[in-house]
Amino acid sequence: MFIHAAYEKKWNRTILSILWLVTFIAFICHALITELLSDPFSHPFQNHMLKDGTPAYFMAIAMLLLLELVIRKFSSWAHLALIAASHILSCMLVLYLYRDIHVAPVTFVFPLLVTCIFFRPLYLAVSVPVSIAELMWVFWETPPFDIPAVIAIIIVSSIIAGSYLAGFGVIARGKMLVQSLQRSIESEQELLIQNIIMDRMSKMDPLTGLYNHKSFQEYFDKLTSPEQSKAFPFQLAVIDIDNFKRVNDTYGHAVGDIALKQVASSIQEHMEPNDFAARYGGEEFVVLLHEPSVEAAYSKLERIRKQIARTPIDEMNRLPVTVSIGLHAYTGQESKVDCFAKADGALYASKNEGKNRITVL
Incomplete structure (x- = not known):
């Protein structure tokens, strides 16, 4: 107008x-x-x-x-x-x-x-x-x-x-x-919208609504590239649902999908515009945080962990699931592979120490 x-x-x-x-x-x-x-x-x-x-x-x-x-x-x-x-x-x-x-x-x-x-x-x-x-x-x-x-x-x-x-x-x-x-303009707009939708679909996980594995790798590559590594410090968290195979075996894969959606929703709820959350595969998620310190990143992940642990799932007789988390602060000097390996190692430490906890490495 x-x-x-x-x-x-x-x-x-x-x-x-x-x-x-x-x-x-x-x-x-x-x-x-x-x-x-x-x-x-x-x-x-x-x-x-x-x-x-x-x-x-x-x-x-x-x-x-x-x-x-x-x-x-x-x-x-x-x-x-x-x-x-x-x-x-x-x-x-x-x-x-x-x-x-x-x-x-x-x-x-x-x-x-x-x-x-x-x-x-x-x-x-x-x-x-x-x-x-x-x-x-x-x-x-x-x-x-x-x-x-x-x-x-x-x-x-x-x-x-x-x-x-x-x-x-x-x-x-x-x-x-x-x-x-x-x-002509309407046709171009429709084509543009379709391209945007297709581009989004190619980057998103259809079940959880988070980014998919491919999108995470692309973004992770950019953050760890020599041009960006010092400009954008970040923290990498790897999140895994505890005993997820038991959930599928006991309640079925449909209920397992519900559990995945609920965990993804809790993660997404705490994300800020600069954060990045993706489904890495199966019951595993990855989160890239841009907090000023590893302590701030730990505090945010702890809120996510507690919310997941106290949120009952109706289809599981109102029992919740829990998650184990591995956290690593990127130093800017290490490679992408080393960064992920440390976060993944921290996740396994959480699993070995009793699950439903966060380990920083």
């Missing part, structure tokens, strides 16, 4: 600038015509302009100044005001300045150009009879109203009507192009 309003304001400003330019050019042309056609002895240039042209230009300038106020303070009326001003300016140019020039009534095509810019057929439909009425009024005000004048009215009216029909064609064609562009 904001962008649309900004474009509307820009076009209103452009049209008003065109009206100022047309008025200025008309003044210059009228001055030149007056100078060339006036008798310098009986009709001095300045007196002729003061009598014939100056009042019209004062009215035109006053109208344009009023338009400046309208488009700045009453923008909802800007369209109608600009179209009305184009009609009034055309009448002034023909009636007060160029009444002796036979092709001057063609000036009534000018409102067509202004109206077409807004791409609204209703505006154009109203402008057609208004322009023809203005044409007849101008001929009526500039006698003689004879057979040649009637022929001129018919010819100019035909030109105006034909021009306005062409304007309808321009608007219709423009709408077709806009619709075609919108369909």
Whole structure:
């Protein structure tokens, strides 16, 4: 909406600038015509302009100044005001300045150009009879109203009507192009969304909603690369569900999947935007934390461990599962393999020491 309003304001400003330019050019042309056609002895240039042209230009300038106020303070009326001003300016140019020039009534095509810019057929439909009425009024005000004048009215009216029909064609064609562009944009957006979905599906574990093994390896590679290792210190935790084979054997694999989802949910609940959690495989998870110290990382993992241990699973007779965790703080000097081996070794230490605990190595 904001962008649309900004474009509307820009076009209103452009049209008003065109009206100022047309008025200025008309003044210059009228001055030149007056100078060339006036008798310098009986009709001095300045007196002729003061009598014939100056009042019209004062009215035109006053109208344009009023338009400046309208488009700045009453923008909802800007369209109608600009179209009305184009009609009034055309009448002034023909009636007060160029009444002796036979092709001057063609000036009534000018409102067509202004109206077409807004791409609204209703505006154009109203402008057609208004322009023809203005044409007849101008001929009526500039006698003689004879057979040649009637022929001129018919010819100019035909030109105006034909021009306005062409304007309808321009608007219709423009709408077709806009619709075609919108369909193209919608198709591109749908393709983009599909690509995003496919990309996400390729990175996510479908059961738990965490990242998958491949995504973890890619991110882990970046964090341990020589370019990033010192810039982004982190802690690696390997989490394993205790006695998971017993869960599957006792309650079935469907209940095992429920346990996996619940553990993943507890992990995800404590993740911050900079953290990274993934299902490594089977009942094993990995978490990359960006805490300021290993103590802060341990505190976060302890909250996760306790939440999992006290959350009953209905399908397991409301018994919870527990997890063992191995934690290692990356030093920036070791390889990716060594880093993971230490975290994994800490996990096995937790298992050997009784499970449902965290070991830091």
